[in-house]
Amino acid sequence: MTSSGTPPDGRATRWAGQRERRRREFVEAGMRAIARYGPEVSTEQIADEAGVARTRIYKHFSDTADLQRAIALRAAEMIGAQFAPLWGVSGTPREMVQATIGAHIGWLSEHRALYQYLMRQSVTGPRDVVADVKAAIARQLTVLFEYYLGLFGADQRVAETIAYGLVGLVESSTAHWLDAPGGFDRGELSDLLGRWVWSILDDTLRSVGIVLNPDSPLSELDFRRL
Incomplete structure (x- = not known):
């Protein structure tokens, strides 16, 4: 009515x-x-x-900006759908790291022009979708890191900083690689970033006295205190 x-x-x-x-x-x-x-x-x-x-x-x-905004929102939906399955993935820490990085590199590689379009809109348009998506991924990672840091009895305050830092590292490195591959293929870039990301996570855990086996499933935690 x-x-x-x-x-x-x-x-x-x-x-x-x-x-x-x-x-x-x-x-x-x-x-x-x-x-x-x-x-x-x-x-x-x-x-x-x-x-x-x-x-x-x-x-x-209503105008060009309205069309650009609608395209940006659709792109955000696509990126969200790409990453959604990853948050329920189980396995080893290394597998989880590589799956997330692989999805990020894969999406940017397959939608390079769209990513560049979104980057342009982030400067001139009404909505910074790239920043929104990075923040959404970082928030998901923050929750994940807080859970495991809490499980180990470690300081959870570092979770958010690490999450945003890692997302920035992967996104900026991949964006640069798209413009200047430098002889790396997609798999090599994924492996390289995976090693860097794990090194940061491993260093963070070791700083609070925890050694985690990256190849042991998290359902069967294999860690010890230094």
Whole structure:
């Protein structure tokens, strides 16, 4: 019922649903156009990809910034879906580290133009999706680190700093690698970052007197105090 007590207009409901569907279609066209034309894609190119005139897009988006915001939100959903399965993964510390790093490198490699588009929008656009995503991953890692540090009776205050530092390390290193591979292939980069990340985690644990076997499943903790 509406505020006036009358049933909602079925035509208005259908129109709202159709408008939302068309917005999604234009966003998906925008994603394809970014992959085809690169991070400097224009609204005209997005319209061409969608098979409509440029003015048609503005019947569904208030302006270019509105379209860019919708594309950024869709990208954030994609990245979230990529990482969601990792938070329930069990196994050895080394496997968990490599799985997370591999997912990060994989997404950036497969969506390089989109990542560069998002980076451009973080400077000129209304939303810094890259920062939002990095913060979301870091928060998840913080919870994970706090749990295990607490399990070992260690100081949990370092968890957040380590989490944000590691996310920054992996993201910035991978972004640079995309522009200047330096002879490293994707697997080599993943292994290198994995060793660095584990070294930081291992040093943190050792500083509180804990030695953790990186190849022992966390369900069967193999650690001792120094």
